[in-house]
Amino acid sequence: MPRRVSPLKRPDRPYLALGLEGSANKLGAGIIQHLPDGSSKVLSNVRHTYVTPPGEGFLPRDTAQHHRDWAITVINDAVKKANVTMNDLDCICFTKGPGMGAPLQSVALVARTISLLYGKPLVGVNHCVGHIEMGREITGAxxxxxxxxxxxxxxxxxxxxxxxxxxxxxxxxxxxxxxxxxxxxxxxxxxxxxxxxxxxxxxxxxxxxxxxxxxxxxxxxxxxxxxxxxxxxxxxxxxxxxxxxxxxxxxxxxxxxxxxxxxxxxxxxxxxxxxxxxxxxxxxxxxxxxxxxxxxxxxxxxxxxxxxxxxxxxxxCIDNGIMIAQAGLLSFRMGFRTALNESRCTQRFRTDEVHVAWRA
Missing domain, CATH: 3.30.420.40 (ATPase, nucleotide binding domain)
Incomplete structure (x- = not known):
């Protein structure tokens, strides 16, 4: 079970999160900011797609290699476009599942490494909930x-x-x-x-x-x-x-x-x-x-x-890092943290397993 600390329903200052997505053939990194007035701001949303020849799908091993090859470039680009530093971030959010095993593990490894290097807490995010929360945020539904x-x-x-x-x-x-x-x-x-x-x-x-x-x-x-x-x-x-x-x-x-x-x-x-x-x-x-x-x-x-x-x-709509940052920061503000020894991924992570604490 994820660790819990005291919830923060409304930010008392601007909060920043880096989101990392790599559950399939898209590698994404995005940085979002939650402001004290309850609004949010997308600071960057960078993505790179692994494309195979016509008639071929993407294999987990090759997709994972793509994510490893592009991770540093995509993350650095996201940080640069957001005009922030790693030290400014409040948390590192990553896709915990569902998705393809090898690509998920590659991105989770990157998230764990950044967490240890900069002393930032981890937040594991359900991929499906990430889509929903980003959709709600952008459309106002x-x-x-x-x-x-x-x-x-x-x-x-x-x-x-x-x-x-x-x-x-x-x-x-x-x-x-x-x-x-x-x-x-x-x-x-x-x-x-x-x-x-x-x-x-x-x-x-x-x-x-x-x-x-x-x-x-x-x-x-x-x-x-x-x-x-x-x-x-x-x-x-x-x-x-x-x-x-x-x-x-x-x-x-x-x-x-x-x-x-x-x-x-x-x-x-x-x-x-x-x-x-x-x-x-x-x-x-x-x-x-x-x-x-x-x-x-x-x-x-x-x-x-x-x-x-x-x-x-x-x-x-298409898999991206900012949706993981959005859902992860909402969860972070409600006190959720993912311990390092619980940061493993799972290919099967049901949407209805997630406690949506940030909604009344």
Whole structure:
């Protein structure tokens, strides 16, 4: 269990935190400042992405090596842009999980080293809670239903009694993983990300092809949809270029169909959670939250309920260090500290395990 000291609900002076994120192929470092008036200021938010060739994913070992190679550069850049020194920081925040084991361990090692070198306390942060708290801070959403969609996670979340409760989630693969894997099947580039390139390809799609619609109560399953979409690439009607022939479909049509089907499922489960808790706010976080079509579909649903959608751009949707700094500093001010011998990472760290002490 993390150590506790006396909580500080409102800062009596400016507080600074460095956040380090490296749970997947993005290495991020960010510095945030909490001010006595209750506001916060993003001082720097630096990120470097490990990009693999088209058709390939990123392996844990290679991703961890990328993080080790770039850690000093990214952190120094963040400190320089923030115009502070390491000695000015109040705490060092790092992603404790969930994520890929080797990359997580690489960044945690860096955090421990900085903590020892400069005598700064450590704060381990849940990656998912980092996304939520940064989204709330940037958008101003008060008590939203949260749709958390990324390469490794798909969850519908709402706050209750100092926990982020999971109302529904994927039963197999995450939505980002589903999109990324199909991008590899059809040979789309991983630069800047396969999900982004799926989105751009989908904008050119003209045909909505039938795919399994797999909601299980509040949960979704995506592996069957992925398999069905991949099967279309073996169909004799599939063409890699546009054709005037009837009954022909292209990679763009498949991207369009995959997005529309999966996003419709996510909108449905999110709407049910909104009805259950009586909220009119939806906050979309995680890397897939940058997708404009997802935001558009969610916006249509929310407007029909007299509600509103909150979302951020790629600076804060995609994994970044500032979200870890934000959640970590909130936790630090409530008295949480992570002892050095408890600073190990875990690939499985549930969102609802975190005590959200900073919310009433």
């Amino acid at each position: 008060q008590n939203p239903v949260v749709l958390y969609v990324s390469g490794g996670n798909t969850q519908v979340i709402a706050y209750s009694q100092q926990r982020y409760r999971i109302f529904g989630e994927t039963l197999d693969i995450a939505v980002g993983n589903c999109l990324d894997r199909f991008a590899r099947v059809i040979g789309l580039s991983n630069d800047p990300s396969p999900g982004y390139n799926i989105e751009q390809e989908a904008k050119k799609g003209k045909r909505l092809l039938p795919l399994p619609y797999a909601t299980k109560g509040m949960d979704v399953t995506l592996s069957g949809i992925l398999t069905s979409t991949e099967a279309y690439t073996l169909d004799k009607r599939f063409r890699t270029v546009d054709s005037e022939e009837e009954d022909i479909f292209t990679p763009a049509d498949l991207c369009f169909s995959l997005q529309e089907t999966v996003f419709a499922m996510l909108v449905e489960t999110t709407e049910r959670a909104m009805a259950h808790i009586g909220s009119r706010e939806v906050l979309i976080v995680g890397g897939v939250g940058c997708n404009e079509r997802l935001q558009e579909m969610m916006g249509i649903m929310a407007s029909e309920r007299g509600g509103k959608v909150f979302a951020t751009d790629e600076r804060f």
